[in-house]
Amino acid sequence: MPRCRVCGAPASYRVPWANAWFCPEHFSRYFERKVSRVYERYVPRSVERILLAVSGGKDSVAMLYASARVVGGEKELGVLFIDLGIPGYSEEARVIVEHHAHRLGLPFHVADIRGYGFTIGDAARLAASGRLGRPVCSICGVAKRYIMNRYAVEHGYDAVATGHTMDDILGFYLAGLSSREGLRSVAKLSPYTGGGEKLAARIRPLYFLTDAESAMYVEANGLEILGSKCPFAPRRRGEGLRLTIKEALENIDRRHPGYRVMLARTLADHVSGILYSALGPGETRRCSICGYPSSTDPCGFCRIRLRIHRLLGEKQDTGSRHP
Ligand code: SF4
Ligand code: ZN
Ligand code: ZN
Numbered sequence: 001m002p003r004c005r006v007c008g009a010p011a012s013y014r015v016p017w018a019n020a021w022f023c024p025e026h027f028s029r030y031f032e033r034k035v036s037r038v039y040e041r042y043v044p045r046s047v048e049r050i051l052l053a054v055s056g057g058k059d060s061v062a063m064l065y066a067s068a069r070v071v072g073g074e075k076e077l078g079v080l081f082i083d084l085g086i087p088g089y090s091e092e093a094r095v096i097v098e099h100h101a102h103r104l105g106l107p108f109h110v111a112d113i114r115g116y117g118f119t120i121g122d123a124a125r126l127a128a129s130g131r132l133g134r135p136v137c138s139i140c141g142v143a144k145r146y147i148m149n150r151y152a153v154e155h156g157y158d159a160v161a162t163g164h165t166m167d168d169i170l171g172f173y174l175a176g177l178s179s180r181e182g183l184r185s186v187a188k189l190s191p192y193t194g195g196g197e198k199l200a201a202r203i204r205p206l207y208f209l210t211d212a213e214s215a216m217y218v219e220a221n222g223l224e225i226l227g228s229k230c231p232f233a234p235r236r237r238g239e240g241l242r243l244t245i246k247e248a249l250e251n252i253d254r255r256h257p258g259y260r261v262m263l264a265r266t267l268a269d270h271v272s273g274i275l276y277s278a279l280g281p282g283e284t285r286r287c288s289i290c291g292y293p294s295s296t297d298p299c300g301f302c303r304i305r306l307r308i309h310r311l312l313g314e315k316q317d318t319g320s321r322h323p
Contacts, residue, residue, distance in 0.1 A: 013216045017258035024220035031217045035066040035205045042192040042268075043159070043203055049076045050203065051109070051157040053148045054100070056081075056093035056226035060163030061100060062214035063205050065223060067161060068104045078107040078157065082147050084140060085112075085119025086230060093226050100223070111151045113143060118308045124232045126311050132304075136232050139304055146301035150292060152200035159192075159201035166264050167211045169204065170249055171242035173267055184282050187275035190268050196284075199293050208264055 004011040004023035011021035015030065022030055052067055054060040068077060079101035083090050094110065101108035113119055120140050127136040152160045173189055176182035191208075195201035206214060218225055234240065253260050286292070287299035294300065 013220060015213070017253070017261050019257070027216060027220050031062070031209060031213060032066050032070050034208045035063075036070040038191045038203070038205050038207055039067075039071050042190065044192075047075070047158045047201060047203075049078070049157045050159050050161055051078050051080045051148070051152045051155070051200070052106075052161045053080045053082070053144075054097045054163070056096040057163070058218045058225045059165050059168075059206060059211065059214045061096075061223050061225050062209075062217045063161060063163040064100060064104070065221060066217065067205050068106065072104070072106075078109055078155075079104075080109045080111060080148060080151055080160070082144055082151075083110055083112040083114070084143070085114055085121050086124075086232065087121050089226075089228055089230050092228060096224055096226055109151065109155065111147050113147065116143075116147075116305055118305065118312065120232070122312060123304075123308060126308060131311055132307065135234075137234065140232075142300045142304060146292070146299070149198075149200050150290075153198050153292075157200060159195065159203050161203040161205055163206060163214070164204050165206045165211050165214055166209055166260055167246050167249070168242075169207060169267070170260060170263055171245045173263075173271075174245045174249075175241050183275055184279055186267075187272055187279055190272040196293065198291065207268060208261065210260065 002011045002014070002021040003009065004026050005020045006026040006029075007023060009023040011023050013022045013024065013027035014020070015022065015027075020030075050067070050071070052060075052064050054064050064079065071077070079097060081094055081097040083094060098108050120136065120143065123132065123139045123143075124136040126132045127134065127139065132139065148160050148162075152158075169189060173186055176186040176189070191204050193202040209217075217223075249260055249263075283295060284293050285295065285297050287294045287297055287302055289298045289302040289306075292299060296303075298306070
């Protein structure tokens, strides 16, 4: 039986790139050290109030607990749950996230998408009938990014932390290298991205940790996570470029342990900065409908929202007010 590298107790968690085994306690320490490194090395001291965006899945729950343990004493933390109005799924997720926020003694916030006049359930129906011209997950992604930023800005948070793992980040990275617009998003893909007017900064505490490691952290700490999958999740594995990249990188990592970690380090410490210096911040306009920063006018969220309102045949407000 393998033994923990630190204390010699029976070990059940393996970190292949470090060729190390850990017991549950020392695996948790390893995981939290990696999260701590992101906060210490990349997040400026001036960032005091952080909104932790939690969906109830393994990654965001791991990010929540590790962040609370690592910076809970020095930063003011709050938990944000976005109710997307996905029948059955959103209700179950909310109960889990609220439970964890209370257990950690953190303020629990809910941003309900219904305040914008539609739900992801509505969007899924319209997308399935082909009337939206894009898949529901792409609409949901735009909505989540918009709502978490707007909620943070309107509630005085300096930054939003998300549960994106190294696998997600490397997927965005390699997919982004294939177009000029993609390069701009790679330039912002560091563990910490600064904010601006009506734009909260972003923190990615799991930048140097894999999906598998967040699953192990959740298990080692006996944390409850969402049991069901979103009913709108793509059925076929392999769908989407980022998932293909993720699987390819996992294969490379099996033959060359540590490759993904090295890729993430060079992205964080060199590539994103070099690209940012070369490309600049890009043109930032204001959405003439909601007033939030965007590269297009109206912003992507307002465009989607108004289109869905039209298709639903409802009269909606102008979006100038947060629900
Ligand atoms: Fe949204 Fe798609 Fe994720 Fe469901 S699977 S929560 S629709 S992004
Ligand atoms: Zn140990
Ligand atoms: Zn807008």
